[in-house]
Amino acid sequence: MNFAKNILLLFLSPADAWDNIKKYSVPVGLMLSKVLYPMLAVLAVTAFAEMFYREEASLAYCIQKAIIDFAKYFFAYHICSYILTGFFPPVVNDKETANRVNNSIIYNFSVLILLNIINNLLPTPWLFINIFYLYVFITSHKAAEYIGVKSNHIFLYILAAFCIVVPFFIGYLLNISLSFTHAGA
Secondary structure, three states: HHHHHHHHHHOOOHHHHHHHOOOOOOOOHHHHHHHHHHHHHHHHHHHHHHHHOOOOOHHHHHHHHHHHHHHHHHHHHHHHHHHHHHHHOOOOOHHHOOOOOHHHHHHHHHHHHHHHHHHOOOOOOOHHHHHHHHHHHHHHHHOHHOOOOOOOHHHHHHHHHHHHHHHHHHHHHHHHHHHHHHHHH
16 A cells, blocks of 8 residues: 555545555554654654744744644544544444544644644745645545545544644644743743
8 A cells, every 4th residue: 555645545536545545544643653753753853944944943843833833633542533533433333444533634734744843944934835635635534435434424523623633733822832831941
């Protein structure tokens, strides 16, 4: 299974991507080690690109940014997985469905992480890129057959909303907490 091809297909044709993903039953542990964690590592490294564009970007600032970028998706995955697989028994009723929901979360996060990587590499933040985060609603909607629900099932919208809101909320909390520690110094 080519994970990079599937992620690229999610951008170009989400329905075809989910059809391709559905052909294989990939354990969530493999998805974490081959997709999510490497993407998070690349995301953290791209946080240092700002040092090339801005003179006032210090090493300490870039390290904090890298930690926040990594942590917001790392913890968001675990929170989303816990809530979406634990509190929706009509949808997630066995281990295979839980695996598919977790893989859906990882693939949706991969879209968000790639957008975040692109934003980190740009010399100035591109505010318009934030609109593309809503694309997760389309990728989640097309995952209906993969997850095993109807295409207009509320779970798909909850999945997309959690994948967008939870990382931003965690990032917001981390930014706030670091601003308090920086203000006290």
